[in-house]
Amino acid sequence: MAKNWNTILRWVHLTFGMMISIYFARITFTGNVDAWDADPWVTMLVGQAIMAIVFWTGVIKWQLPRIKKWNRNRKKKAAVNN
Numbered sequence: 001m002a003k004n005w006n007t008i009l010r011w012v013h014l015t016f017g018m019m020i021s022i023y024f025a026r027i028t029f030t031g032n033v034d035a036w037d038a039d040p041w042v043t044m045l046v047g048q049a050i051m052a053i054v055f056w057t058g059v060i061k062w063q064l065p066r067i068k069k070w071n072r073n074r075k076k077k078a079a080v081n082n
Contacts, residue, residue: 006061013057016050 023046 009057009061013054013061016053016057019050020046020054
């Protein structure tokens with residue numbers, strides 16, 4: 001497996017996304033937010049740090065390339081029309 005930024009971002013995104021999935025699955029299946037007697041810092045960590053990591057790695061990995069491609073195509077069409 002090639003270790004480039006694309007691969008690294010994908011695995012960081014998927015790993016932290018699985019952490020969120022496990023956290024919310026625990027809440028969903030037990031029906032109790034305090035099922036593991038989690039300290040408030042765990043909820044804060046998941047709610048702020050891990051969600052931010054998943055959000056920003058998702059934007060960088062999947063949305064920025066789409067935006068760049070869209071801008072390239074838009075500029076090409078503008079150049080052809082002029």
